[in-house]
Amino acid sequence: MNTTENKNIIQINDLVYDYIQDESGTTKRAIDHVSINIERGSFTAVIGQNGSGKSTLAKCMNALLLPTEGTVIVNGYDTKDEDHLWDVRQSAGMVFQNPDNQIVSSIVEDDVAFGPENLGIDPQEIRKRVDSALESVQMGKYKKKAPHMLSGGQKQRIAIAGVVAMKPQCIIFDEPTAMLDPKGRKDILRIIHELHGEGITAILITHFMEEAAQADRIIIMNRGKAVMDGSPREVFRSRSELAALSLDVPLAVELRHALNAKGLDLSEEIVTEEELVEAVCRYR
Amino acid sequence: MVRDITLGQYFPGESWVHRLDPRTKIIVSLTYIVALFILHTFIGFAFATVVLIAAIAISKVPPKFILRGLKPIFLIIIFTFVLNLFMYPGDVLWHLGFLKITEQGLYKAVFLAVRLVLLIIGSSMLTLTTRPISLTDGIESLLKPAAKVGVPAHELAMMMTIALRFIPTLLEETDKIMKAQQARGADFETGNILNRAKNLIPILVPLFISAFRIAQDMAMAMEARCYRGGEHRTRMNAMHYGKSDALVFVLTALFVGLCVLERMYI
Numbered sequence: 001m002n003t004t005e006n007k008n009i010i011q012i013n014d015l016v017y018d019y020i021q022d023e024s025g026t027t028k029r030a031i032d033h034v035s036i037n038i039e040r041g042s043f044t045a046v047i048g049q050n051g052s053g054k055s056t057l058a059k060c061m062n063a064l065l066l067p068t069e070g071t072v073i074v075n076g077y078d079t080k081d082e083d084h085l086w087d088v089r090q091s092a093g094m095v096f097q098n099p100d101n102q103i104v105s106s107i108v109e110d111d112v113a114f115g116p117e118n119l120g121i122d123p124q125e126i127r128k129r130v131d132s133a134l135e136s137v138q139m140g141k142y143k144k145k146a147p148h149m150l151s152g153g154q155k156q157r158i159a160i161a162g163v164v165a166m167k168p169q170c171i172i173f174d175e176p177t178a179m180l181d182p183k184g185r186k187d188i189l190r191i192i193h194e195l196h197g198e199g200i201t202a203i204l205i206t207h208f209m210e211e212a213a214q215a216d217r218i219i220i221m222n223r224g225k226a227v228m229d230g231s232p233r234e235v236f237r238s239r240s241e242l243a244a245l246s247l248d249v250p251l252a253v254e255l256r257h258a259l260n261a262k263g264l265d266l267s268e269e270i271v272t273e274e275e276l277v278e279a280v281c282r283y284r
Numbered sequence: 285m286v287r288d289i290t291l292g293q294y295f296p297g298e299s300w301v302h303r304l305d306p307r308t309k310i311i312v313s314l315t316y317i318v319a320l321f322i323l324h325t326f327i328g329f330a331f332a333t334v335v336l337i338a339a340i341a342i343s344k345v346p347p348k349f350i351l352r353g354l355k356p357i358f359l360i361i362i363f364t365f366v367l368n369l370f371m372y373p374g375d376v377l378w379h380l381g382f383l384k385i386t387e388q389g390l391y392k393a394v395f396l397a398v399r400l401v402l403l404i405i406g407s408s409m410l411t412l413t414t415r416p417i418s419l420t421d422g423i424e425s426l427l428k429p430a431a432k433v434g435v436p437a438h439e440l441a442m443m444m445t446i447a448l449r450f451i452p453t454l455l456e457e458t459d460k461i462m463k464a465q466q467a468r469g470a471d472f473e474t475g476n477i478l479n480r481a482k483n484l485i486p487i488l489v490p491l492f493i494s495a496f497r498i499a500q501d502m503a504m505a506m507e508a509r510c511y512r513g514g515e516h517r518t519r520m521n522a523m524h525y526g527k528s529d530a531l532v533f534v535l536t537a538l539f540v541g542l543c544v545l546e547r548m549y550i
Contacts, residue, residue: 062508086510094508101498102505106417106449113520115509126520148452162509 048221093163153184306422438514
């Protein structure tokens with residue numbers, strides 16, 4: 001493993017992905033020459049409209065889809081290399097949008113054990129991992145319950161625990177909050193931050209700007225291309241470009257602009273609600 | 285309505301019977317069913333009934349709950365009883381026109397009805413005291429030897445597990461579709477049977493489509509979690525036979541032995 005591979009958990013080099021659109025075999029380009037490196041321990045948000053290729057990109061990082069052209073290297077393994085397919089999937093776990101469609105068993109703890117069981121881990125070790133994974137998403141007391149009795153947010157937490165129990169170095173969240181109520185969304189986002197705090201590389205695919213604003217880095221996808229890439233501050237500074245992609249900036253940024261237009265002098269650095277509140281309170 | 289459905293007919297409990305290894309319970313129930321066909325006298329059935337009642341008492345499943353399970357098959361029992369009662373040749377006890385009841389027919393009818401009832405209660409004891417999910421694990425483990433000759437034991441068990449998991453989900457989905465159709469004026473409650481069956485089509489079509497969509501998502505989610513079939517797979521809750529299982533096997537052997545003696549000497 002060379003140094004760049006050590007630094008970057010995921011390296012995407014000139015990735016192209018075409019999918020077959022209909023029976024006659026016409027293809028449509030979902031990802032168009034994208035090159036991205038994801039640093040170990042980072043928190044990256046990927047935003048884009050429906051059909052921008054963000055979900056396809058996520059599936060390429062987990063070898064669920066294989067590149068048409070270019071390469072995707074996960075934790076030093078090429079996703080095209082079948083011998084290391086399971087290493088790729090164990091290194092980069094994935095949480096999907098619909099919590100209902102990713103839970104396998106009718107008992108919570110059995111579901112969390114599903115991943116580790118597939119990896120052929122020792123039963124006692126599985127038990128340990130399941131208990132600690134459920135604890136890490138604050139669902140320990142539900143371990144004997146049936147998933148269909150739980151709320152959407154709770155089910156999504158079980159799905160996250162199922163991935164955490166496989167001890168991945170990186171977790172890709174593919175719009176995990178899209179189907180949840182505000183309370184569930186907040187819980188899931190908090191858990192993603194906690195997991196990131198514990199050293200897991202987080203990649204959050206989302207279309208909520210507020211969620212993206214909390215990441216270290218934002219990548220904006222449009223028509224299969226990565227059109228913007230930078231810290232939330234850098235990205236939200238270019239408000240007109242975002243508008244051209246029909247994406248909104250977070251409310252805090254919008255408000256800061258409106259206030260500055262009225263003659264206030266608030267810093268360009270402000271992107272989250274907390275920062276705005278802080279700045280306005282200190283403003284004189 | 286959907287939230288509190290019970291899967292299968294499992295009666296939750298922590299009794300000695302509940303805690304037995306699922307494999308033990310499967311083997312014992314199968315043995316019991318076979319034994320019912322070995323027995324050929326009412327004395328034998330009385331013995332089998334006592335054994336069954338003892339098992340029910342230990343399992344603490346309320347008898348009312350068990351009898352409720354008999355309800356759907358009540359018609360079949362009546363049907364076999366009546367058929368045997370009137371159709372069996374022998375010494376006529378009573379007759380009305382072409383209908384006649386013979387002594388042998390009466391004996392046979394009661395005999396078969398008792399066997400059927402014992403059969404149904406005996407086998408329902410398995411599903412009443414075993415979680416569906418443990419039952420699947422048990423079946424997988426018992427079929428493992430057959431996997432060597434090509435029986436897809438793991439795949440069957442995985443299919444059953446997922447089917448169980450999705451019963452409530454699909455019920456919920458059905459509920460949602462029905463409500464959506466009713467909101468647009470669909471009528472599922474009136475009309476004759478034919479009409480009502482026809483009205484179900486607009487529910488079944490979307491339900492099928494959504495079932496396929498769920499299956500596709502599910503397959504992807506399972507793959508993402510490194511699922512690759514039964515090989516190299518370990519289980520968190522490995523099943524193991526305990527002392528009570530050994531005791532149950534000894535008692536079962538004893539029971540079968542007595543049944544065989546009944547067949548030979550009574």
